[in-house]
Amino acid sequence: MWLLELALAVVALLAALLVQPWRLLRGPLLTPTLAAVALLPWFWLLPQKLPQGMAVQFSGASLLVLMLGWPLAVPTLALVAVLVWALGAQPWLAVLSQFTWVGLVPATLALAIGWVLRRWLPPNPFIYTLGRGFLGTAVALFASGALYEGIHHLMGGVTLHDALVARWLMAWGDAFLTGLFAAVFVAFAPQWLATWSDERYLRPPAR
DSSP states (O other), rough: OOHHHHHHHHHHHHHHHEEEEEEEGTTTTTTHHHHHHHHHHHHHHHHSSSSSSOOOOOOOOHHHHHHOOOHHHHHHHHHHHHHHHHHHOOOOOOOOHHHIIIEEEEHHHHHHHHHHHHHSOOHHHIIIIIIIIIHHHHHHHHHHHHHHHHHHHHHHTOHHHHHHHHHHHHHHHHHHHHHHHHHHHHHHGGGGGGGGOOOHSSSSSOO
């Protein structure tokens, strides 16, 4: 299993770095990137502080894709994983699994969902905040969790059905926070959203 996770991580990082995403740090995206590196590791460390079993997990990957774009979000999530490994007590294989299924896969699915919404739905601020921020996050997190559970079948003695129910419920917590922050940033700090464009989403409809 860890070989698959390592392969996914390496391929994604190489694909992201080929775009040279660090160039985006010269603009307003430096602030949200630093904030993510400072805050997100503590949310990822939370499962280590909770009782064993299906621990509560906040991803933040979908929000980072909205804020930074996928090429910059992936290395940022990798840096978060390194900090989790350095500050926590889990071995690197466990942190690699967390990076893959809590960070990389949801981020990639969020990118795909965003592309579908941009391709097939009109450019509306509510579609951006509710579609990409809220519903898109829920779908991305649940799909990532379902893939993980489908591969492992059991986690901590929990049946597959119960594990999927738990994944579904946890996905909505992440979705609520992502949708909330997306709406706030659209209103007050659109420069922190690499995937937002005033010209696209606020222009008057063509007559």
